Amino acid sequence: MDNLDTGILTLLRKNARAGYGDIGDVIGLSASAVKRRVDRLVADGVIRGFTIQVDxxxxxxxxxxxxxxxxxxxxxxxxxxxxxxxxxxxxxxxxxxxxxxxxxxxxxxxxxxxxxxxxxxxxxxxxxxxxxxxxxxxxxxxxxx
The missing domain is CATH 3.30.70.920 (Lrp/AsnC effector binding domain/regulation of amino acid metabolism (RAM) domain)
Structure with missing residues (x-):
């Protein structure tokens, strides 16, 4: 995990539906680079899943x-x-x-x-x-x- 991974996690915590391009614009990566990092975070078990929160x-x-x-x-x-x-x-x-x-x-x-x-x-x-x-x-x- 580096600062870019931490930035990706921070943005996904705020909005799990954020697009890779939108995340990349904030942290300074291309959409494909963000996708590769998210895929790695999922494979490594850092990201356990994507979900919604209902009242x-x-x-x-x-x-x-x-x-x-x-x-x-x-x-x-x-x-x-x-x-x-x-x-x-x-x-x-x-x-x-x-x-x-x-x-x-x-x-x-x-x-x-x-x-x-x-x-x-x-x-x-x-x-x-x-x-x-x-x-x-x-x-x-x-x-x-």
Whole structure:
């Protein structure tokens, strides 16, 4: 990766539909040189795919929460991944430092279905309790990856 590759990635992050010629005009390469670099970045696994981002509310998932998960005993990250992977409302999760064992990002159509999904998390083996925070408004949301 060099500065030209970084420039290409920056522009594609802003607009994955940008034309090679448009990108080349900004970074100082021909369209064919940009295409060769993009093809190499894809082949090398730097670019994993091209996608669109749709507002979750369009898909009926306008209710969002972050849920801290507290476990009894020691639970491996693999066990947490398997357990949380079975709950479709879970859109992200990670182990964390501090008193919680993990934090879980959930999206649902409404409060009632969110509550039911949180109950499924609470019912999982080794889960002691949860602490939920419902998102009222988004302040900043940056797309990365």
């Amino acid at each position: 979750p509310a369009v898909d009926g998932l306008g209710t969002e929460a972050y849920v801290e998960l507290f476990c009894r005993g020691t639970v491996s990250p693999g066990d947490l991944r398997r357990m949380l992977g079975e709950i479709p409302e879970v859109v992200g999760a990670g182990t964390v430092s501090g008193s919680a064992d993990a934090i879980v990002h959930m999206r649902s159509r409404d409060i009632t279905s969110l509550e039911a999904a949180i109950e499924r998390v609470r019912d999982a083996p080794n889960v002691d309790h949860t602490r939920s925070s419902i998102v009222l408004s988004k302040l900043i949301e940056r797309a990365r990856d």
